[in-house]
Amino acid sequence: MTNPVSFTRDLEKLTAPLDALAKSNDHLSCEHVSYLSKQGMMESLPKYVFSGPGDRRSHLKVGIFAGIHGDEDTGVDAISRFIVLLNREPEIARGYELFLYPVCNRHGYLTDSRWSEDGLDINREFWKGSAEPEVRALERELEANRFDGIVALHSDDTSEGLYGFVKGHELTRYVLEPALEAAGMFLPRNFDKSIDNFEANDGIIEQGYEGILTAPPTQKFRPFEIVFETPHLADAGRQVEAHLAAMAVILERFKVLISEGQNI
Numbered sequence: 621m622t623n624p625v626s627f628t629r630d631l632e633k634l635t636a637p638l639d640a641l642a643k644s645n646d647h648l649s650c651e652h653v654s655y656l657s658k659q660g661m662m663e664s665l666p667k668y669v670f671s672g673p674g675d676r677r678s679h680l681k682v683g684i685f686a687g688i689h690g691d692e693d694t695g696v697d698a699i700s701r702f703i704v705l706l707n708r709e710p711e712i713a714r715g716y717e718l719f720l721y722p723v724c725n726r727h728g729y730l731t732d733s734r735w736s737e738d739g740l741d742i743n744r745e746f747w748k749g750s751a752e753p754e755v756r757a758l759e760r761e762l763e764a765n766r767f768d769g770i771v772a773l774h775s776d777d778t779s780e781g782l783y784g785f786v787k788g789h790e791l792t793r794y795v796l797e798p799a800l801e802a803a804g805m806f807l808p809r810n811f812d813k814s815i816d817n818f819e820a821n822d823g824i825i826e827q828g829y830e831g832i833l834t835a836p837p838t839q840k841f842r843p844f845e846i847v848f849e850t851p852h853l854a855d856a857g858r859q860v861e862a863h864l865a866a867m868a869v870i871l872e873r874f875k876v877l878i879s880e881g882q883n884i
């Protein structure tokens with residue numbers, strides 16, 4: 621059977637080494653998310669769960685998502701590098717159960733396109749009864765896991781520097797600020813007063829689009845929610861490093877703020 625869509629990329633190439641790693645590491649499991657495509661085919665989104673050191677009962681659950689726009693590879697590469705890093709240095713994830721979704725838009729990734737199979741931006745489709753199968757599969761994940769923190773990695777071809785959106789918990793900007801600072805080792809920050817048509821302060825935007833990947837509206841505890849953006853046209857290697865640095869700092873700060881928050 622011929623497929624009219626030309627797939628330019630192979631998801632297996634990305635997942636095979638990570639799946640192999642999961643087999644050999646007790647803290648890492650691969651739990652790919654199956655869903656039915658619009659053509660009635662069983663497909664899946666890659667998902668890895670890493671359980672860090674510490675008492676599992678008190679672990680914070682954080683979901684890290686990339687490839688929501690299928691042509692933004694540096695976030696995808698960063699998550700796959702992060703999984704390899706966790707394997708070597710599990711202490712990074714002390715106190716956490718990490719849910720890692722490197723490719724959220726399967727069709728977009730395979731065709732190297734921003735869009736879904738139907739030409740939609742899946743990051744405008746959440747929590748509005750979307751028929752997009754990837755959105756529905758991810759909504760089920762967000763419902764089932766009720767994350768304490770949500771991080772989405774993106775890259776923006778209209779920005780020349782790093783920036784991010786904060787949402788959810790009121791202290792979230794104090795998690796993003798040091799993450800931007802750390803990532804600033806690799807790429808400049810965007811200090812414009814307006815980014816993406818939103819008011820921005822030192823690269824932090826507190827508004828945002830409707831329909832982005834976010835916690836379920838019914839979730840009572842508002843998690844930390846961060847959208848981290850690298851400048852898409854910058855050197856790809858530096859973008860990956862920036863994402864990695866941001867993820868490490870976000871995890872460091874999350875823990876501290878949550879434990880301090882409980883003492884306030």
Ligand SMILES: [Zn+2]
Nearest residue numbers: 689692774775
């Ligand atoms: Zn994006």
